[in-house]
Every structure is written in C-alpha cells, then in structure tokens.
Amino acid sequence: MATTKPVPTETECPPIDFGELKSDCVAPRPSIMGQKRGLRSILWLSFKGIVRGLLTTLSYFRRPSTVVTQQYPENRDTLEMFERYRGRLSLIHNEEGEHGCTACQICERLCPNASIIITKDKKNEATGKPALDQFIWRQDTCTFCNICVLVCPFDTLEMTGDFESSVFDRRLLVFNLNEYAGPTAGQLDKLEDDELAKAQMKPMNKYQGPVPMCGGEMDGIPKLDVEKPTDA
Secondary structure, eight states: OOOOOOOOOTTTSOOOOOTTOOOSSSOOOOOOTTOOOOHHHHHHHHHHHHHHHHHHHHHHHHOGGGOOOOOTTTTTTTOOOOTTOOOEEEEOBOTTSOBOOOOOOHHHHHOTTOOEEEEEESSOTTTSSOEEEEEEEETTTOOOOOHHHHHOTTOOEEEESOOOOOOSOGGGGEEEOOSEEBOOHHHHHTOSOHHHHHHTOEEOOTTOSSSGGGTOOBTTBOOOOOOOOOOO
C-alpha cells in the first residue's frame, strides 16, 4: 500500500545557510538602502542634483549642436534616426520598382518567431524559375532581431528608421512588403521583350492576400470580415 510523506510545515523546515556563496555573474554594488542621513545631508544632495541639471541645460545654450532632444512631431519631415536603429523591415526596390527577392525562404525558416510568411510561384511562365508571390511581415510579433537582414543572400532586406507604428487595430501590423508579385530585377532584365517583362509584374496591394485585413486567419489576430459582393 502506497504511503505519502507528510509535507513539512514552515516551522519544521530549518533555515538554509548559503554561507559565502556569491554569484560571479552579478557585480557587487554598494547598499544605499537603510542608510540614515541627516537633514543637512539630504538637502545637500538635493541641491547638488538641481545644480547639475541646470549646468547641463546651460551647456546646451553654449553648444546647441550637442542637444539630443528632438522637437517631435514638429520636425517630422527632417527627423532622421541613427544608422543602426531598427524601425521597420523593408524589401528593397530599385528605381524601376523591381525587387531582388528570389523567394528562397531562408529568412522565413530562420525567423525565431515566425514573423515572416512567404508564398511563391514555383515556376514563372516567362523565366521558368520560382518567383515571389507575397512577402508577408508580421510587425506585431517581430522582435527586430535583424536575423532576416543578415541571412539574406541577395541583400534585399533592410531595417529602416521608420518608427511611427502606432495603430488602433493590430491587424494593420500584418502586411505585404513587396510592391508586385513576380520575378526579380535580374530575371526581368534577361527578358528581351519589355512588354513581356512588365506583364510579369503583378501589382501587389499592402493588405492583399491571406492577411487579417483581407479576411485571412492568423494565430493571435482575428480576421476582418470582408463582405463579398453579391449579384443584384
């Protein structure tokens, strides 16, 4: 017959003595809690903090170029984020509006939280090679780790400085990055017929295809009920 051991109560459990065990990963820091300070000491520290802040402000009047505060949103047209800022993923297009994505799906496979969804045409009629259909990016789940940009063998992805991403509907944060569905710029250049090349570039809307704003279903996001046109 199986028996269960009684769970010891708090009074029965002896206190654990950790001795001199200390973590090597955490740097020791001086304790500032519990220190008794007199009124003069408190007033002196407060005065030093105020003076230090005023001196910093006065230094900006002498050297305006060192000011780091941005007058946003007044300077929205001229504001530029620093070079390594990761604001929004972008699929690079050239001056003709052509991209270089071959739909190899390396970025999709290596994305740590499945924020990239790629659909493709396995064999394009004109080039005979796979062609990108949709490059869907889930900004709502993206951690901006930059892995997709680093692993892209054709350097077609980049992180831009666009930081205005506030929306009232989470479904707006799932959209297409490609402006058209079709072959890459290099494949289109090899086609001798310009009209044939243009015909391969099918315009792609930002919220088109299997995205929530177009009625598509995705984990964690309710789909938008799109009314289908009915025949009169």
